[in-house]
Amino acid sequence: MRRLIVVLGVLFLLLGIVSLSCATQTYLNAAGHQVTCMSAGSLDGQKRVTACTLAHDATYLNAKGHQVTCKKATHISFDAKGRVASCTLAHNANYLNARGHQVNCKQGASIVFDAKGNIDQCTLAHNANYLNARGHQVNCKQASRINFNEQGNIASCTLAHNANYLDARGHQVSCKANGGIQFDLKGNIIGCQK
Numbered sequence: 001m002r003r004l005i006v007v008l009g010v011l012f013l014l015l016g017i018v019s020l021s022c023a024t025q026t027y028l029n030a031a032g033h034q035v036t037c038m039s040a041g042s043l044d045g046q047k048r049v050t051a052c053t054l055a056h057d058a059t060y061l062n063a064k065g066h067q068v069t070c071k072k073a074t075h076i077s078f079d080a081k082g083r084v085a086s087c088t089l090a091h092n093a094n095y096l097n098a099r100g101h102q103v104n105c106k107q108g109a110s111i112v113f114d115a116k117g118n119i120d121q122c123t124l125a126h127n128a129n130y131l132n133a134r135g136h137q138v139n140c141k142q143a144s145r146i147n148f149n150e151q152g153n154i155a156s157c158t159l160a161h162n163a164n165y166l167d168a169r170g171h172q173v174s175c176k177a178n179g180g181i182q183f184d185l186k187g188n189i190i191g192c193q194k
Helices: 002-022
Strands: 025-028 034-037 049-053 058-061 067-070 075-078 084-088 093-096 102-105 110-113 119-123 128-131 137-140 145-148 154-158 163-166 172-175 180-183 189-192
Touching: 025 049, 034 049, 034 058, 058 075, 067 084, 067 093, 093 119, 102 119, 102 128, 128 145, 128 154, 137 154, 137 163, 163 180, 163 189, 172 189
Parallel strands: none
Antiparallel strands: 025 034, 049 075, 058 067, 075 084, 084 110, 093 102, 110 119, 119 145, 128 137, 145 154, 154 180, 163 172, 180 189
């Protein structure tokens, strides 16, 4: 009997620990907004949440003041002012790159903003054309990851169609559809699937 009581006590203790680890916790971020996390979040020196796993879909602002609805049970991070720096989108949404062009980002995929609230990277919801630093259009494929540089020019994506671009020497490079492509800050191609 005594052994049964000890076993039950240990079992209840373990169950208590498990339930504590699954409990949600609510914090304030640096902007003063409540953030409900599935477990302990990363906190700054003033005990404000900087990152955690969201307990439910939640909407916060990025550095441009645009609403970003982030998906539950996924990671979110905030900048030093409490604005969304990155998360997983709960819905398809349009955000601006540094050139002021709209980028339609896919739900269920991560999005990253730069310090000014411009889109740095996301997964495209549809095929779309964006400019490289040379001013040439790049047709990027739906459901592929796209990255922009700080000027808002395309840095990389997956091509939707075969295309030709110039390298730093001015030579034309032929790239295949469905392959990745990368550009330097001047818009020169630095890599693609040939």
